[in-house]
Amino acid sequence: MTTILNESAVSASGGSGEVLAIRGGRPLRGRVEVKGAKNLATKAMVASLLGDTPSVLRDVPDISDVKVVRSLLEVHGVMVQPGDEDGSLCFDPRGAVSAHMEEIDAHAGASRIPILFCGPLLHLLGEALIPDLGGCRIGDRPINFHMDALRAFGAIVDKSYEGIRITAPDGLTGANIELPYPSVGATEQVLLTAVKAKGVTELKNAAIEPEIMDLIAVLQKMGAIISYEPNRVILIEGVDRLNGYDHRAIFDRNEAASWACAALATDGEIFVGGAKQQEMLTFLNVFRKVGGWFDVKEDGILFRRGGPLKPVIVETDVHPGFMTDWQQPLIVALTQAQGESVVHETVYENRLGFTEALVKMGADIVVHPNGIDGGNRRVPRRALEQAAVIKGPTPLHGADIVVPDLRGGYSHVIAALTAEGESVVSGVGVISRGYEKFFAKLEALGADFDVIG
Ligand code: EPU
Secondary structure, rough: OOOOOOHHHHHOOOOOOEEEEOOOOOOEEEEEEEEEOOHHHHHHHHHHHEEOOOOOEEOOOOOOOHHHHHHHHHHHEEEEEEOOOOOOOEEHHHOOOOOOOOHOOOOOOOOOOHHHHHHHHHHHHHHEEEOOOOOOOOOOOOOHHHHHHEEEEEEEEEEEEEEEEEOOOOOOOEEEOOOOOHHHHEEEHHHHHHOOOOEEEEEEEEOOOOHHHHHHHHHHHOOOEEEEEOOOOEEOOOOOOOOOOOOEEEEEEEHHHHHHHHHHHHHOEEEEEEEEEEEEHHHHHHHHOOOEEEEEEOOOEEEEOOOOOOEEEOOOOEOOOHHHHHHHHHHHHOOOOOOOEEEOOOOOOOOOOOHHHHHHOOOOOEEEEEOOOOOOOOOOOOOOOOEEEEEEEOOOOOOOEEEOOOOHHHHHHHHEEEEHEEEEEHHHHHHHOOOOOHHHHHHHHOOOEEEOO
């Protein structure tokens, strides 16, 4: 049986929380709570740098990506303290200063958020130093859209062996920008820069994920003037000054979808407290088509199977499509569906590698690195597309596996919990980048595991 109660008990046990021995084959049942979205909270924290007064963010998840951004804010002189309720943080940017490259570099490779410091730091200090970026290795993850946008605002970008130095000797001026692809990060870059740039910015082909809309809400609370026009156009009228904000982060729909798929894969029943329907409409449609059953309540959504699982054809896409972060846990469930499913990954070029471990556990999955054509495709094919063909149902058995990245890692753990027998899953520390209290939640759902390293 599980011997670990929570993440802090892991260090007390002497383990680093990197290796789990998991005995699968029993359904996950119970309730988990999701807090604020990783992909909003970290950006809202950066936005606090734009205010003349302190900001309060509520429902901040206790995950390592938040710790990285907190510490980057602190090296820039922002005072970060607990807020007036559990899970809230207060950011006071009034003492913000330039940081040294060495201090910033200590965060190199830890997260992709540092790139979003550019606009706010340029407004505040006239200079931004950006370390090498981290994040999940799921593709090349270039930053050309970000740099092109900053140049359009009048910034000068110097790349050196240390990282990137960006300056704006003549200040930043609103621009007309059209993104080649509706990139989440590049849209956030433009928003965080345009709100205090001189004049109007028109952003075409913007990403419109719910987390971006929530960031717009944060910026509007601060005093920004941002309008969302039809056809992915966002207009931002620059203002001279912004105040702090008080904001409750939107719930983490990626975590909610992950637990929903865990209920599907293990044939369990999970109530995800804090999950909301509106932001998950596309996921819920696919969940239902695959044979899942859900019940939307005031305070969350209950997920379980509604009968035998059925195969589906899914294409990942930008919002309002099926998110790329949802396909990994869904694929674990699809190994238990009766028939052939296809998942087209259209957002990243290397986000199906995690399926190798599932094959080791007995799944029948073939990855087509250059994608495959299929009739009635909704998403226009991209050069970097891949596809996975999953034939089920295949019983899974325990195996020794190493997790590759955040979402792939979560899926490996769920696969191990679905499989008969014991699995040893290594490298699970990366899951804490995006899943708060992961071990405690697994335990609350009755998972049988030990932290062995
Ligand atoms: N892209 C470029 N150039 C750029 C920026 C992006 O070519 O300058 C390409 C990427 O290579 C990719 C596509 O555009 O093929 C989409 O990337 P996007 O910029 O939208 O992604 P991101 O901002 O880096 C965020 C989330 C990801 C999530 C994606 C898509 C954060 C911190 N990360 O990444 O979340 O998958 O949007 O929704 O918000 C995760 O949570 O595990 C995760 C990876």
